[in-house]
Amino acid sequence: MKLDKLIGERFKEKPADSVIESHGLMVRGGYIKNVANGLFSSFNIMRRIANKIETIIREEMDAIDGQEVLFPVVLPASLWEESGRYETVGRELLRFVDRNGSPMLLGMTHEEAAVHLVREYGQSYTKYPFMVYQLQTKFRDEARPRGGLIRVREFTMKDGYSFHTSHEDLEEYYERCHEAYEKIFARAGLPEVVSVASDSGMMGGKVAHEFMLLTAIGEDTIVTCSCCDFRANMEAAANIVLNESIEPLLPLQKIHTPGTVTIEEVCKHLKLPVEKSCKAVIYQKAVTQEYVVVFIRGDLEVNETKLRNHLKEEVYPATLEENSGLVAGYLGPHKTDKAIMLFDSSLRGINDLCCGANEEDYHFTGFQIDRDYGEVEYYDLAKAIPFGICPECGNSSLVILRGIEVGNIFQLGDKYTAAMDMRYTDENGDIKIPIMGCYGIGVGRLAASVCEARRDENGPIWPMAIAPWQVHICCLRADDDASKTYADELYENMLKNDIEAIYDDRIVSAGVMFSDADLLGVPLRVIVSPRNMEEAVCEITSRDKSIEMKVKLDEVIPTIKNLISQMLG
RNA sequence: CGGGGUGUGGCGCAGUUGGUAGCGUGCGUGCUUUGGGAGCAUGAGGCCGUGAGUUCGAGUCUCACCACUCCGACCA
Numbered sequence: 001m002k003l004d005k006l007i008g009e010r011f012k013e014k015p016a017d018s019v020i021e022s023h024g025l026m027v028r029g030g031y032i033k034n035v036a037n038g039l040f041s042s043f044n045i046m047r048r049i050a051n052k053i054e055t056i057i058r059e060e061m062d063a064i065d066g067q068e069v070l071f072p073v074v075l076p077a078s079l080w081e082e083s084g085r086y087e088t089v090g091r092e093l094l095r096f097v098d099r100n101g102s103p104m105l106l107g108m109t110h111e112e113a114a115v116h117l118v119r120e121y122g123q124s125y126t127k128y129p130f131m132v133y134q135l136q137t138k139f140r141d142e143a144r145p146r147g148g149l150i151r152v153r154e155f156t157m158k159d160g161y162s163f164h165t166s167h168e169d170l171e172e173y174y175e176r177c178h179e180a181y182e183k184i185f186a187r188a189g190l191p192e193v194v195s196v197a198s199d200s201g202m203m204g205g206k207v208a209h210e211f212m213l214l215t216a217i218g219e220d221t222i223v224t225c226s227c228c229d230f231r232a233n234m235e236a237a238a239n240i241v242l243n244e245s246i247e248p249l250l251p252l253q254k255i256h257t258p259g260t261v262t263i264e265e266v267c268k269h270l271k272l273p274v275e276k277s278c279k280a281v282i283y284q285k286a287v288t289q290e291y292v293v294v295f296i297r298g299d300l301e302v303n304e305t306k307l308r309n310h311l312k313e314e315v316y317p318a319t320l321e322e323n324s325g326l327v328a329g330y331l332g333p334h335k336t337d338k339a340i341m342l343f344d345s346s347l348r349g350i351n352d353l354c355c356g357a358n359e360e361d362y363h364f365t366g367f368q369i370d371r372d373y374g375e376v377e378y379y380d381l382a383k384a385i386p387f388g389i390c391p392e393c394g395n396s397s398l399v400i401l402r403g404i405e406v407g408n409i410f411q412l413g414d415k416y417t418a419a420m421d422m423r424y425t426d427e428n429g430d431i432k433i434p435i436m437g438c439y440g441i442g443v444g445r446l447a448a449s450v451c452e453a454r455r456d457e458n459g460p461i462w463p464m465a466i467a468p469w470q471v472h473i474c475c476l477r478a479d480d481d482a483s484k485t486y487a488d489e490l491y492e493n494m495l496k497n498d499i500e501a502i503y504d505d506r507i508v509s510a511g512v513m514f515s516d517a518d519l520l521g522v523p524l525r526v527i528v529s530p531r532n533m534e535e536a537v538c539e540i541t542s543r544d545k546s547i548e549m550k551v552k553l554d555e556v557i558p559t560i561k562n563l564i565s566q567m568l569g
Numbered sequence: 570c571g572g573g574g575u576g577u578g579g580c581g582c583a584g585u586u587g588g589u590a591g592c593g594u595g596c597g598u599g600c601u602u603u604g605g606g607a608g609c610a611u612g613a614g615g616c617c618g619u620g621a622g623u624u625c626g627a628g629u630c631u632c633a634c635c636a637c638u639c640c641g642a643c644c645a
Contacts, residue, residue: 012594012606013581017638028580037637085645092644109645143570143643151644159645219644408645440645458605476604511605518605529604 001044001469003504003516006030008043010519020217022451023148025459029519038145038153040444045520048468049447050156054135056187056465057158057441060180064173066131066160071113073137077103079112082420092140106139111416111438114161119422122434125165128424129173133160135443149448150404151219160439163417165426170437174207174411177439181211181407184441189450189463193406196222196231207411211441212403213449222401228393404449407441451521460521461543464567469502471560472522474513476529478505486553487528490538493557499564518543524563526556542567 008030018024026032031046042050058068077095080086086093086105094106107113114132121127138157145151162177164170178195185193190213198210210233212222221234414433416422426432451460464470471494475487487505494501502522504513517525524547527539537550540559551559 009579009595011580016575016581019639034637089645090643111645138645140644144639144641146639410645438645479603507603509603509605509607511603511607513606514604515606527604531604 001502003502004506006044006502008033008045010516012515018148020147020150020452021455022150022448022460025451025455025519026148026448029459029521032149038142038151040149040152040154045468046447049462049466050443052466053188053443053446054156054158057135057184057443060184060187061131061133061158061160064131064176064180066133068134069117069132070134070136071107071110071117073107073139074104075107075113077105079116080105083112083115083416084419085112092142094139094141108138108140109438109440110134110136110159111161111412111436112420114438115416115420115422115436118163119417119420122163122422123424125424125426125432128163128165128434129169131160131162131173133158133439147217147219147448149444150217150452152444155445156443158439158441158443162437162439163434164437165424165432165434167411167413167435170411170435171207174409174437177409177437178209181409181439181441185211185406185446188446188466190406190446190453192453194231194403196224196233196403198233198408206413209409210405211407211409213406213453214401214403215449215452216402217452218402218404220403220405222403224399224401225393226399230393404445404452406446406449407439409439410437412436412438455521456518456544458515458518460519462521462523464523464564465569467500467523468520469522470500470564471502471524471526472517472520473501473503473505473526473528474517475503475505476510476513476527478507480530480533482533483528483530486533490526490528490556494560497557497561499557499560523567524560526560 010030011028013028014024015027018027026046027034029045030043031049032040032042035041061068077086080089080093086095089108093108096104096106098104118130118132122130135156135158137154138159139154142151142153145153149155160177162170162173164173181195182193185191193211193213195209195211198208210220212218212220212233214222222231223234224231412435414435417434417436422434423431424434447466450463450466454461454463462468473487473491473494475483478484478487484505487503491501491503502520504517506513521543523543525539525541525543527541529539532538532550535550536553538553538556539548540551540556540563541548542563547563549559
């Protein structure tokens, strides 16, 4: 490919609406163009990257006995009625009618289609296990697309569905798939992607993992432990705690001996400067008689109407017994040793509850205490509490991180196969319901994640395995005959040697040429110029600047070949 | 779904008390340049988001709508 024939413009300035770097760089570099909210077209550069990622995914899925198939984007509503999801899934499922008035939908996930495809095939236990996967467009009418390709409404996804005759078999295969995913992310240049236990959400099933690229711009919150291997997303961590009633996870109880919470400590917990006085305003619910303690900056007032609306229950200022330890609206030292403060994340809209002037100054949160200061009832885990207690190792060592979810795997169980009447006959002649796993990777999101993690201020630094081209030939001074002649020849030779090269022979200044090359992020660069021609050399550099060498003209091709194979690992 | 913001050449922006639009960049052409986004000259390119209203007159004021966007909620 010659650069001056490459369709798509490169820009000096990033678009005004880009918030994260990968989005800005991919627009500036001519990778993608916004069409509408959450909808993008891809230029050739983007397609080349996506194609390479898809190839890696195919190879690893085939290696664990997957078979590529293809489901339709448009599905009849009747298929989703079989599983019950036509009714239960919200407006992110785009529903419409065809010319005959039949209700249809755009596939946002394909469990139903997968069961539909294989339920005749899978009538005998001898066929199991098996897995089908596809790489195809999904449409989800997201309420809020964001971050360029990180969260879009239409995207390409690899989704795979496995079918098994026992949970043991599913678990075994699930583990193989987990390993395949690790290989995929490592090959795509993100070996640091970690898997975390996750909640299965609308998918149903029990065990699930999300594969996360840890980054500050991530939209998912992950709970990890600095002492052991515990990793979970926020929802799963909450469930673990709720199910097991691990008392030490309550944040304030751990940080302090029960009954000794001070105003300073509350301020610290709420990340408020201590000098800004913090008060605890105490309400009591009319029906359940539970106390609700709202911590609020001292100079603000609680908006009681909003509090009522939020709790969906009448509240009134609490009348406290004298020895309750909650004195005069301030949370002072406790006198009852049974009292336990709870972070109540069910009050998550609480920033709306206060009234005052400066919106960003509102930091407070709610705690809920049961009436008797005895047995604890609470809504949720102590979310977003650094140094909370790890449910695995028990140390006060939880760390809260942000991440981008680049893939996920679920042990679905028989939710879909049972609902859709898929059956097989086992070796004893009994009729059984197969169980399923499902496995997804977002291709565009993965590409954007690599861009986010592998870049500098001038552009992306693509790993060799997914780079749009392997080598970028810059012919400085293409108006110089010797340089141009050699560069033309070099380009032809690369093509003959199956080296993927993009060739820039435009007559432009070096600055323009290098800036464009940086935006394309091709891992290896060969610089041909009059200055180099005098020495009978080319410069070979890597995009990440780890390689800078001068190579004799007749050694360029072998050197490049060698470097490519090294960089492919 | 709740709360903000913004809509003006391809991109980034300015536009004062209302008087039919300007800057940077990019694009075309010519000459000069050429190792990190060159210089001069010249040219093209705009229904100022849409629709009503106020006014002699609206990019500017009023109202409604639409689109995009940010924060939050939600999110196989």
